[in-house]
Amino acid sequence: MTSIGGAEMVDWKLAVATATRLVRPGPDVSRDEARAVVAELRRHAKASEEHVRAFTRMIPEGTEPQDTPVLVVDRAGWIRANVAGFRELLKPLLGKMQERRGNSPGGAVIGAVGGKVTGVEVGMLLSFLSSRVLGQYETFAPASRDLPAGGNGGGRLLLIAPNIVQVERELEVDPHDFRLWVCLHEETHRTQFTAVPWLRDHLENEIQSFLGETDVDPMTILERVREAAQSFAGSRPEGEADDDGGRSLVELVQSPAQREILGRLTAVMSLLEGHADYVMDGVGPQVVPSVAEIREKFQQRRAKGASRLDLALRKLLGMDAKLRQYKDGEKFVRAVVDEVGMDGFNRVWTSPNTLPTKAEIAKPADWVARVHRKGDA
Template sequence: MTSIGGAEMVDWNLAVATATRLVRPGPEISREEAREVVAELRRHAKASEEHVRSFTRMIPEGAHPEDTPVLVVDRAGWIKANAAGFRELLRPLLGKMQDRRPGGPGGAVLGAVGGKVTGVEVGMLLSFLASRVLGQYETFAPATRELPASADGGGRLLLVAPNIVHVERELEVDPHDFRLWVALHEETHRTQFTGVPWLRDHLQGEIQSFLDETDVDPMTLLERLREAAQSLAGGRPEGEDGEDGGRSLVELVQTPSQREILSRLTAVMSLLEGHADYVMDGVGPEVVSSVGEIREKFQQRRARGAGRLDQALRKLLGLDAKLRQYRDGERFVRAVVDEVGMDGFNRVWTSPNTLPTKAEIAKPADWIARVHRKAES
């Protein structure tokens, strides 16, 4: 982020260094086996393109939308990529917060110290997440020498090899089937954004509108980050035993206008995540023989989390909402496809106006009535 007054609100270099130092080591694996895992994930990512495009019918036959790079990374690579993405996405919000910092030498000192403190705390959160993400389509990914992105700045697909190996061992499932299953999910996200040209700009516009509406005191946000970081060190997040289970970071910065934007964003993310889950299971029986076993064990793993601390952090970071998005979005997609078929479902990608609302995600028949019956009348 461009420095204002000589210091950043977040020291991103320190965040990356902290996260890389604190992140848990990956599973024990020989160098030869690691090379084989990386090669297999790359093959599966390539094979998944045709599987997903054939199943979804989102990209017309013969069309070749601009590709995005597929990167097989370790946990440190995921940390670097996401720190760069967060830095770019949060630039307007952090700039606004920095403008509110007191002027003069005292403000500069406060900014320098605050940037270091926040850098450490953001690093702690990145280290927590880095051991849990299996794959990710980075929609807003600034290209770097180490981490290329598509030529138009549209993104890249990350597969986090050590996390995939860790989970396949934990679940005791066929590793080759599991790696392809994960690749199918992430390739669906890549197909969504390459097959729907307006989707990236629409999503970015919604996020920036949300951030533009944010009017939060920097110290309040720092305190919420501190609660999350302290919980990683064994502390109890505020409100963990309370009636609401504590507020998430997202809930902290909501105005009435933001709640409207967040409702639309929630619906879009539910659609994208649910669609990816539907596709990975729909393609699965043809190419992943053990898909039934994998899905059952993976759902059980999602549901139970990793204990009380993990559940508290998921609440604080808003990750519980993401888990609901997988479930609710998949139900929406399944219900619509069952009723109007895949081509009928694909009307959802026509324009922002045909995206489901949050209420329609819960009641797919209402979306069908609005989009299909209105179009046919």
């Protein structure tokens, strides 16, 4: 990405420094215990491959998809990995905004200040999220010396050890069962992307289309943010109707074209998250003795959040929508598998045209009717 006067739109180094400085300390563990946790997560990740592949039947026997690394990291490692991913994914958008800013009077000076302010804001957001993520398949992961990734743009699976230990203690569940349960969910995401080679490019194209529709005029963006802030503060200008429907800040700053793209992205993410939950529940009873207890306690934790501030931030960042994706997507997968079996469901991975629409996520029978037409068995 080009820079004006040496300043980028986001000071990524400052983002990492801010996030790692503000991140909460992890749970108290001895060095020996930490090593044991890391070793066990690696074993569970490896074992999960076989369990998930056997249950999903996404990878034909005798074939081996492109390998992607499994990394057990701490919160700082998760932050560094995500900053690298954001930087890669946002390059086109930030480059376009930077070019526009560079042509304006005082653009370089504004950029130097704005990049640092944005870097701090990104760092604060990542510090908040870094203690809440148990695992993540990083789809758009550039490789680095500290954080390897799969070849040819392949991703990597991150397991955040301190967060897993913290949650298993909070829930008071069997730690060995909980660690395997988490690995089953994350391995499903890894299988989705390694077994379906076109999925990564499809998602990237959709995201880039979404970003490409972003209005790069700073005043327009600021106006949208102002309106969004007013909606959350309950201080809309007099006479304006409250018709935002409780949308998040992310949704409120979108154009109509972006909302259309977001609908498709929401459907895909609902499918991926719901499929992972379905697989986790399907495999769980066979290999995780206390899966019922874990599931019940984890669902309660998901629903209530940690505090009033946590609930407010979840709403602001659109994280409530992600929780709905788990629930709606799992219902879709379960209904389709019940109707046409696992092999019938797996037709969803044939091409972008067989992915469910947002409406079909809510009405699985419509997807079955479209994809499994009579005479098209």
